[in-house]
Amino acid sequence: MVELSVDIRARAGNFTLECAFEAGPGITAIFGRSGAGKSTLLRALAGLVACDRARISIGGRLLEDTDKRLRLPARARRIGFVFQDDRLFPHMSVRRNMTYGAKGETSTAFASVTDLLGLDRLLDRMPGTLSGGERKRVAIARALLSSPQLLLMDEPLASLDHARRDRIMPYLERIRAETSIPILYVSHELGEVSRLADTLVILDDGRVAAHGAAADLFARLDLGPLLGGNDTSVLLKGRVTGTDERWGMVEVDVEGRKLHLLAPPPGEEAVAPGTMLRLRVHARDVAISLAPLAGISMRNQLPMVIDAIRNEEGGAHAEIRGRIGGQFLRARVTRQTVHELALHEGMTVHALVKTISFERRLVQEHA
Ligand SMILES: Nc1ncnc2c1ncn2[C@@H]1O[C@H](COP(=O)(O)OP(=O)(O)OP(=O)(O)O)[C@@H](O)[C@H]1O
Numbered sequence: 183m184v185e186l187s188v189d190i191r192a193r194a195g196n197f198t199l200e201c202a203f204e205a206g207p208g209i210t211a212i213f214g215r216s217g218a219g220k221s222t223l224l225r226a227l228a229g230l231v232a233c234d235r236a237r238i239s240i241g242g243r244l245l246e247d248t249d250k251r252l253r254l255p256a257r258a259r260r261i262g263f264v265f266q267d268d269r270l271f272p273h274m275s276v277r278r279n280m281t282y283g284a285k286g287e288t289s290t291a292f293a294s295v296t297d298l299l300g301l302d303r304l305l306d307r308m309p310g311t312l313s314g315g316e317r318k319r320v321a322i323a324r325a326l327l328s329s330p331q332l333l334l335m336d337e338p339l340a341s342l343d344h345a346r347r348d349r350i351m352p353y354l355e356r357i358r359a360e361t362s363i364p365i366l367y368v369s370h371e372l373g374e375v376s377r378l379a380d381t382l383v384i385l386d387d388g389r390v391a392a393h394g395a396a397a398d399l400f401a402r403l404d405l406g407p408l409l410g411g412n413d414t415s416v417l418l419k420g421r422v423t424g425t426d427e428r429w430g431m432v433e434v435d436v437e438g439r440k441l442h443l444l445a446p447p448p449g450e451e452a453v454a455p456g457t458m459l460r461l462r463v464h465a466r467d468v469a470i471s472l473a474p475l476a477g478i479s480m481r482n483q484l485p486m487v488i489d490a491i492r493n494e495e496g497g498a499h500a501e502i503r504g505r506i507g508g509q510f511l512r513a514r515v516t517r518q519t520v521h522e523l524a525l526h527e528g529m530t531v532h533a534l535v536k537t538i539s540f541e542r543r544l545v546q547e548h549a
Pocket of ligand 1: 194195196197214215216217218219220221222223370
């Protein structure tokens with residue numbers, strides 16, 4: 183089901199943004215280098231910059247159509263915007279900040295958003311007394327209470343350190359799981375994108391360089407410079423099949439192969455058998471062996487069929503992409519290794535991955 187449909191051309195100074203894409207429910211990350219046009223895109227959707235040409239609709243409702251000379255003002259678009267700086271009113275309590283500009287807000291909506299973002303104990307505080315992460319949660323709550331049909335988030339976590347980002351991301355995951363509002367999420371951070379994005383739009387110099395399911399784009403060798411450069415990674419999907427409390431491990435099935443991963447640390451939600459997980463693995467953490475190895479500490483040895491090899495331009499490395507059932511793994515090795523092991527497309531090899539190399543936070547995958 184298409185929720186958001188965008189086809190726009192807008193200018194900011196000498197810069198031209200010209201892009202078209204569609205986005206369904208869930209989180210669509212807008213990713214790209216600094217100056218690629220990410221903020222301009224969000225501002226154009228929100229009606230904060232004028233477009234030369236635009237056709238924007240959400241769920242069939244037209245927000246802007248230059249051919250029809252239709253342009254809804256920003257306040258009529260039903261779009262919630264969370265800016266990089268949270269823009270809270272310093273003289274209003276958290277409660278009043280949240281309800282400021284709320285449309286059709288009911289006490290049920292207020293209670294559920296308060297609960298969703300864990301704000302119960304902060305409602306009577308003033309913004310000046312809140313931590314950066316708490317302020318962010320209030321800004322997100324305020325955007326949700328405006329009953330938006332689309333939520334735009336422009337690097338909402340950029341001002342926070344890593345620990346605080348990690349604490350806020352579960353709230354964003356809850357919004358995705360518990361509301362059906364499509365979210366466009368601008369980020370510079372591949373860690374955030376790999377964890378949150380269902381769909382990815384990569385912007386490059388004002389154009390859409392690639393657009394699709396996040397896992398598909400992470401697996402593409404040709405996007406290297408646009409998506410991770412020398413630090414590429416893939417997103418694997420797997421199902422928890424067992425837990426081993428004695429050793430603090432979980433067993434995960436990926437395409438019929440068993441992986442052994444670290445269980446979530448105490449204090450984090452346990453993962454029950456049957457849970458679908460998203461696992462991120464960096465290409466630099468994957469080694470290749472021609473045969474399975476015994477007497478080695480690496481717990482995970484995955485047979486895969488090499489389906490592409492790409493030499494790094496002007497460098498000593500190569501990327502190997504291997505197919506595991508319907509999914510892909512990438513390994514960054516030296517070109518010398520490719521030569522000496524005579525690696526070639528169609529060959530079956532064994533990918534060796536240390537347990538610790540699967541991103542430690544196990545992220546629940548949403549359909
Ligand atoms: N008001 C303006 N006047 C002139 N140029 C502008 C204006 N706003 C944006 N630009 C230019 O448009 C281009 C895209 O800017 P934009 O803020 O959309 O990029 P971005 O991808 O969000 O970058 P960043 O990740 O650094 O925030 C940049 O080259 C920027 O300098």
